[in-house]
Amino acid sequence: MERLRLTKDRLKQELSQCDLKPGDSVLMHSGLKALGWVEGGADSVIDVLLELLGPQGTLMVPAFSYCYAGRPGTVPFDPKTTPGSRNGAIADRLRQRTGAVRSAHPSHSFAAIGKNAHFLCDHHPIEHAVSDPSPLTQLLALHGKVLFLGCGTQSNVMLHLAEALADFRYDHLPFRPIWGEEYLIASPDGPIRRPVREHPGCDNHFPMVAELLLQEKKGSCHPVGMSEAFVFSAEDILDKGLFLLKQKPDIFLCHDPSCEACGPRREYLKSCGAISEVSAE
Numbered sequence: 001m002e003r004l005r006l007t008k009d010r011l012k013q014e015l016s017q018c019d020l021k022p023g024d025s026v027l028m029h030s031g032l033k034a035l036g037w038v039e040g041g042a043d044s045v046i047d048v049l050l051e052l053l054g055p056q057g058t059l060m061v062p063a064f065s066y067c068y069a070g071r072p073g074t075v076p077f078d079p080k081t082t083p084g085s086r087n088g089a090i091a092d093r094l095r096q097r098t099g100a101v102r103s104a105h106p107s108h109s110f111a112a113i114g115k116n117a118h119f120l121c122d123h124h125p126i127e128h129a130v131s132d133p134s135p136l137t138q139l140l141a142l143h144g145k146v147l148f149l150g151c152g153t154q155s156n157v158m159l160h161l162a163e164a165l166a167d168f169r170y171d172h173l174p175f176r177p178i179w180g181e182e183y184l185i186a187s188p189d190g191p192i193r194r195p196v197r198e199h200p201g202c203d204n205h206f207p208m209v210a211e212l213l214l215q216e217k218k219g220s221c222h223p224v225g226m227s228e229a230f231v232f233s234a235e236d237i238l239d240k241g242l243f244l245l246k247q248k249p250d251i252f253l254c255h256d257p258s259c260e261a262c263g264p265r266r267e268y269l270k271s272c273g274a275i276s277e278v279s280a281e
């Protein structure tokens with residue numbers, strides 16, 4: 001299929017249809033390729049969004065780097081230099097732009113540009129990948145929004161915060177055991193290791209939350225290029241995640257045999273009595 005040529009003007013026109021207002025603080029998950037051929041590439045997408053959000057607005061993206069000591073190829077985390085991993089071309093570009101602020105978390109850092117960039121990213125203790133205090137809880141304090149652009153809604157990191165706040169919390173168990181239980185962090189005296197307290201895990205089941213919110217008219221979906229943009233309030237995502245976890249503590253655990261995280265987490269929930277032996281898909 002021929003890829004659509006998306007000019008900056010058209011990108012702006014389409015993104016202006018989304019529920020994004022001047023002054024908003026927005027966490028964006030994104031994919032560039034799915035939009036088509038974008039004139040000016042990732043920078044155009046960032047420029048257009050920053051224009052829409054205006055001087056009082058803030059755009060934040062994941063800059064996750066997964067600097068676990070046991071992960072092959074891991075370099076000691078330095079927020080100034082460590083590249084992101086699997087966050088997409090737009091997020092990677094934002095992290096590297098002049099004026100971007102990056103939080104100092106070795107696995108789950110965020111980068112932001114705009115009025116509240118420092119408020120969102122300045123305080124991100126190693127012990128809190130997602131839980132309070134973190135850029136996600138700061139986003140909630142600002143009544144922020146979550147934008148999914150060209151990437152579906154699976155990479156919904158706000159739901160890892162819901163998992164961390166759930167009655168039956170399982171994120172002390174590793175996402176990938178081979179990555180180990182320590183971070184590797186750069187320091188003037190050489191690499192140091194610090195224990196991992198929170199392991200945000202599998203997101204295979206996360207799309208259900210966006211689907212439920214759209215059914216309830218809490219959120220919007222608009223076409224952008226060859227893909228679409230979804231916008232939700234961060235609070236609505238968190239509330240729906242917590243509601244679902246309360247009803248079914250293993251709601252977000254998948255049955256994919258290749259998933260290293262969900263099986264042990266389900267066994268743990270059984271051992272706590274949170275779920276019964278037989279748990280339906």
Ligand SMILES: [Zn+2]
Binds near residue numbers: 202203204254
């Ligand atoms: Zn899984």
